[in-house]
Amino acid sequence: MALVEFRQVRKEFIDRNKQPFTAVAGSDFVIQDKEFVVFVGPSGCGKTTSLRMIAGLERQTSGDIIIGDRIVNDLHPKDRDIAMVFQDYALYPHMTIRENLSFGLRNLKKPKEYIEQKVREASAILGLEKMLERKPRELSGGQRQRVALGRAIVRDPQVFLFDEPLSNLDAKLRIQMRVELSELHKRLGATIVYVTHDQVEAMTLGERIVVMNQGVIQQIASPTELYANPKNMFVAGFIGSPPMNFINARVEQGRIVVDGGSFGLPENIAERLSAYSGKEVVLGIRPEDIYGEDFAPGVSTEHRLQAHIQVVEHLGSENLIYFHVGGRMVTAKVHPETKGYTGLAKEFILDLRKCHFFDPATQERITGK
């Protein structure tokens, strides 16, 4: 296995209007040996392009890509010692599962015994032994996914690349495959680069997550770090479900004023916000850090906010209450015993110890926690 490094990697395309379009704007990062890193972001953010550049299916406009101890800029995909699992599995429909698994090794002219052994091992790991003579069309979505994984495993590559491999599976199977992928990573001890637009997948699988938007890396951090300390409003809004609430606020004499309430700030936060005195800021607070006033165990009830409930969603283990503050929709994830119904004027408690403040102009985080 090996590390993967991007040094000022940039990728530009010419779009349909003959205008240059920057897909990846000068990325710099190092993925450590045996690390599971997930690239996440909305469609068109540059995550798949980054993966394809590692694979050698796309040539970067500038910069260097390093796999292991080699600069691989000019190497053909077959010489990069990588294996890739595609979104649509890309199994060869006219070949049996055995032929699909062994195709790469046969092209590399490996000895027959070696190929057979590798196919046997991979099919044992993935439970494919009984379907080796079948064609891909005879398998279910989950089984095809396993074959695609198997095809990568038999190659014994330095780096595994996954391009949204679970997006074609139904919700239940996706969760099952997520667990299997985590186990597989531990078992193989492989360097894995995984691309997804699903932040839940990113949070559950990745040891570190690369959040991208419009070709620019927004933040690289562990899932807990990303969740607790997002670098900017994009990351804060992208990671977490339901996403972080953003409330327009104003800093006035050490207090924060929002539509429907005004609160004193803890000293450390007030200090950091001193430069914004008299200015607008954006208050970011996660839905689970907002409580109904009738059910806020262990939280200071000092920071109250009054609002009219728009919608209540009962999810069993929790309720989602939606209301407006200063023209923005806010979601509170509250205890199921919290009372509330559409139209009710209710007081909510904000746990300001866990909130973040963002500069509305730069969207960067000013302070938090």
Next chain:
Amino acid sequence: MKSKSKLFLAVAAACLVAWAFVTVIPLYWMIVGSVQDSTSSASFRPEMFPGVLSLAPYERFFGKTAAWRWLANSLLISAVLTITNVFFASLAGYAFSKLKFPGSKAVFWLLLSTMMIPAQVTLIPLYVLVVNVFDLGDSYTAIILPTAVTVGNIFLMKQYMSSLPTSLIHAARIDACSEFGIFWKVILPLAKPGLAVLGIFTFVASWNEFFWPFLITNSTEMRTIQVGLASFVFAESTDFGAIMAGATVGALPMLILFFSLQRYFLQGITIGAVKG
């Protein structure tokens, strides 16, 4: 509403039956004409239900001409053209649909634009090129070379190959497959239905081709079956019976081909509609 749609169906069915009748009549006339004596089929009012059947026209067709040689020529030329068209059109179609190279669009549109030029316009320059410049007149090469691969077939294959998932090519590339290996081991097996359609259409078109072989061949031995049939037209008379017998023999392989591979013919009609 129901009676209206029933009426529409009845009218549509009547129109289709009439159309089928008009289409089948010449075929029926050809077959019937081939088993009547010469005078009756030359009367322009052939008996639709002949009383006396005769195989004399077939005897004249096979006995007095090099008919077997013409059939063999047709078979050879059609087979070679089918193979060359399938091979080169699939290669070019793959390149235009899946490979990125400078000028690919320009070259493709240039090729496509040649389809706008009527064949008659290029016939004389082509004749001069083949006969006067390359000195290939009256040979198999002269018949085969100009249509060894046609732009129409390249277009057909490009459309078909565009529908194959590009991720398979990428997967094969990562699986250490060479570029020709990708074409040979991954693309061609997947393009089989398209290749079958292309092959059948090319074979039929080559078998039925008349004008170019007629123009380029002089000797009796080099004629194809379609050109050979014309040799029954003499200065004073025309042996319609033998022509009908020859036409029936010439059409027979096509009829067998059509009925046994009907599925592919129908597929061929929709092949251009595959998403790009």
